[in-house]
Amino acid sequence: MTASKAGAPLLSLLGATIVGVVLVLLTGHNPVLIGEEFVDRVVLRRAGLEESFVAMTPILLAGLAALLAARVGLWNIGIDGQVAAGAITAAAIAPRLDDMPRVAMWGIAAGAGFLAGAAWAALPALLRARGGVNEIVTTIMMTYVAFGLVSWLIKGPLKDESVVSPATASIEVARRMPRLGDSRIHLAVILAIVLAIVVGVVLRWTVPGLLSRVVGEAPAAADLLTVPVSRYLLVAFLLSGAIAALAGVSEVLAVRGSVPGDWRPSLGLAAFAALFLARQHAIWLIPSSLLLGMMAYASTVLPRPTGLSPDFFPMIEGILLIFLSIGEWRRRSAAAGQVDEPVTGGSR
Amino acid sequence: MSVLETLLMAAVLSAVPLMLAATGEAIGQRSGLLNLGVEGVMLAGGLAAFVAVDLSSSFVVGLGAGACAGASIGLGFGVLATRFAASQIVLGLGLALGGAGLTGFLFRERYGLTQPLLAQGMERPFDGAADIPVVGLMLFGQKWFVYIAVCLVVLAGYLVRRSRAGLVLRAAGDSPFAVEAAGIDVSTVRILAAMSGQALAGLGGAALAIVEVGFFAPGLTVGIGFIAIALAMIGRQDPWLIAILALVFGLLRGAGTAIQLTDLRIQTELLDVMPYAGMLLLVVALGRRVRLPATLGLAYHRESRGA
Numbered sequence: 001m002t003a004s005k006a007g008a009p010l011l012s013l014l015g016a017t018i019v020g021v022v023l024v025l026l027t028g029h030n031p032v033l034i035g036e037e038f039v040d041r042v043v044l045r046r047a048g049l050e051e052s053f054v055a056m057t058p059i060l061l062a063g064l065a066a067l068l069a070a071r072v073g074l075w076n077i078g079i080d081g082q083v084a085a086g087a088i089t090a091a092a093i094a095p096r097l098d099d100m101p102r103v104a105m106w107g108i109a110a111g112a113g114f115l116a117g118a119a120w121a122a123l124p125a126l127l128r129a130r131g132g133v134n135e136i137v138t139t140i141m142m143t144y145v146a147f148g149l150v151s152w153l154i155k156g157p158l159k160d161e162s163v164v165s166p167a168t169a170s171i172e173v174a175r176r177m178p179r180l181g182d183s184r185i186h187l188a189v190i191l192a193i194v195l196a197i198v199v200g201v202v203l204r205w206t207v208p209g210l211l212s213r214v215v216g217e218a219p220a221a222a223d224l225l226t227v228p229v230s231r232y233l234l235v236a237f238l239l240s241g242a243i244a245a246l247a248g249v250s251e252v253l254a255v256r257g258s259v260p261g262d263w264r265p266s267l268g269l270a271a272f273a274a275l276f277l278a279r280q281h282a283i284w285l286i287p288s289s290l291l292l293g294m295m296a297y298a299s300t301v302l303p304r305p306t307g308l309s310p311d312f313f314p315m316i317e318g319i320l321l322i323f324l325s326i327g328e329w330r331r332r333s334a335a336a337g338q339v340d341e342p343v344t345g346g347s348r
Numbered sequence: 349m350s351v352l353e354t355l356l357m358a359a360v361l362s363a364v365p366l367m368l369a370a371t372g373e374a375i376g377q378r379s380g381l382l383n384l385g386v387e388g389v390m391l392a393g394g395l396a397a398f399v400a401v402d403l404s405s406s407f408v409v410g411l412g413a414g415a416c417a418g419a420s421i422g423l424g425f426g427v428l429a430t431r432f433a434a435s436q437i438v439l440g441l442g443l444a445l446g447g448a449g450l451t452g453f454l455f456r457e458r459y460g461l462t463q464p465l466l467a468q469g470m471e472r473p474f475d476g477a478a479d480i481p482v483v484g485l486m487l488f489g490q491k492w493f494v495y496i497a498v499c500l501v502v503l504a505g506y507l508v509r510r511s512r513a514g515l516v517l518r519a520a521g522d523s524p525f526a527v528e529a530a531g532i533d534v535s536t537v538r539i540l541a542a543m544s545g546q547a548l549a550g551l552g553g554a555a556l557a558i559v560e561v562g563f564f565a566p567g568l569t570v571g572i573g574f575i576a577i578a579l580a581m582i583g584r585q586d587p588w589l590i591a592i593l594a595l596v597f598g599l600l601r602g603a604g605t606a607i608q609l610t611d612l613r614i615q616t617e618l619l620d621v622m623p624y625a626g627m628l629l630l631v632v633a634l635g636r637r638v639r640l641p642a643t644l645g646l647a648y649h650r651e652s653r654g655a
Contacts, residue, residue: 023453027453027454027457077384123628123632127631127632127635131635133635133638134581134638134640136384136577136578136581137577137581137582137631138628138631140574140575140577140578141624141625141627141628141631142628143574144575144621144624145621145624145625145628148618148620148621149617149618149621151617152615152617152618152621155615156615156617269441269444272438273441273442309453309456309457310452311448311450311452311453311456312453314448314449315445315448315449315452317445317446317449318388318442318443318444318445318446318448318449318450319442319446320442321442321445321446322428322438322439322442322443322446324442325428325434325435325436325437325442326428326432326433326434
């Protein structure tokens with residue numbers, strides 16, 4: 001991304017910051033104090049920066065999931081359902097593998113979670129790729145079905161009877177993914193960053209990576225090149241669900257150790273904020289999710305010293321997306337040479 | 349008042365916010381605008397309505413405030429999506445996130461951590477006729493806004509299907525070039541559709557906050573806005589069909605509660621899945637017939653051809 005290409009995201013960030021400052025002033029808070037506290041607690045303190053990396057990890061994975069679907073022109077609105085599917089699968093399997101070495105346990109649990117995410121994306125993917133049914137409708141419904149099934153599993157078959165409040169059995173702290181040295185950064189942070197780089201390389205420098213872009217941005221050209229369009233749609237969407245599930249897996253294996261009964265993942269919208277801030281670019285997703293991770297961490301530590309509501313930062317993310325939406329279309333229509341293709345499926 | 353009668357009444361009441369929001373989304377979709385931010389619009393409408401009733405003690409003022417909040421967001425959405433050719437997907441997701449954040453932020457600024465309730469409930473105009481067994485309470489025991497909402501949706505369906513304005517609206521989504529050729533500005537049609545549609549979504553949020561539950565809380569909509577998007581698509585952007593689907597959805601939810609009261613030992617969480625799974629089955633059954641306007645989600649460029 002050259003300097004000029006970074007213009008729209010930077011301008012959007014500036015715009016969202018200005019709106020945020022205005023809102024802070026209108027509601028009688030002190031923007032200077034909030035700014036100082038943010039820089040001090042989130043950026044300058046080592047613990048704050050490390051916690052931001054920890055908060056970045058699920059956003060980065062969910063952002064990669066959103067990216068893979070968007071690459072072929074699909075909108076995975078059901079990321080949260082796939083995250084839940086991955087988390088509950090890992091939480092169901094990992095505690096039962098007590099006699100195995102830790103690495104084998106992580107591998108099996110993550111693999112199972114990965115497959116569960118793909119399975120949860122399979123119905124929307126098949127209906128879209130083979131039947132032309134719009135994926136937005138199906139992913140929305142699948143998410144609520146996932147939430148219901150997961151809370152049934154936690155209160156029923158997977159409930160840990162040794163604790164009062166409903167939760168799945170906990171993975172012993174010693175068997176979770178380790179932290180690096182004396183820092184708070186855990187192994188999954190590194191793995192997520194590596195995965196982002198791998199996805200970036202595959203999309204940029206391999207033939208399927210290139211063809212997936214043709215499928216997404218110029219479907220007519222893909223037809224002429226005899227690219228198997230529906231297979232690309234299917235595989236991209238299945239991978240999208242699978243990688244989204246890894247966000248849930250990493251939360252279970254590295255952070256929480258179990259899934260509590262009242263847990264509702266809400267990464268989907270943040271994933272899209274990270275995606276469009278990165279201009280749909282896998283490598284740039286790393287800094288953009290780090291920024292959103294900082295905001296997520298800030299909304300847990302800033303309310304106490306500043307009196308700011310925890311909803312402040314999600315609001316800023318939303319305003320950021322609204323600013324980004326203006327630049328996003330211009331980029332797309334320039335790339336597609338004004339050949340507008342519907343972004344949604346349906347009766348084409 | 350038997351349990352069944354109360355459940356039926358609650359099912360119809362719970363369908364009202366969904367019905368209004370899905371009809372509003374459908375009007376936008378008909379014109380070619382896909383708004384994924386219904387959730388945020390509903391929350392804005394709900395907060396505006398709650399504060400207005402809190403200040404004025406008038407439900408009419410509250411409902412008006414909810415509709416106005418929705419219409420102003422619709423104006424912004426419409427202008428950005430047409431005149432500025434903003435990406436509708438990104439804009440809608442921004443509205444969903446920003447609307448949830450902003451309403452939570454403003455609610456906490458005003459009320460802190462307290463959870464105020466409305467002092468009075470809405471009147472039930474036909475209560476006298478509610479003695480009819482089984483369906484009496486459901487049909488005649490509702491708060492007055494329920495009847496207004498049903499009339500609004502029926503009227504919207506009539507306008508979309510039969511009026512000249514409805515024809516222009518549908519053409520703006522299916523073949524904007526024909527609209528242009530008839531000397532009508534496509535962008536203006538879409539902006540007006542966004543305003544009226546999101547006014548309905550705001551009204552839906554208002555109905556949820558001040559008519560159905562009687563309070564506002566951050567994140568009160570718990571996904572109704574997203575269900576509304578799906579319902580608008582499954583109902584082929586037809587308000588009458590959407591109204592029926594919203595009622596079925598409400599009844600399926602009510603049925604879950606009813607089954608819990610029987611001797612069948614099924615867990616609540618599994619029953620909660622029923623309405624969503626039902627809609628999903630409907631999508632699978634309908635398949636390709638989940639019809640969408642030809643230019644849904646696309647900016648209209650006067651210079652380009654096709655679309």
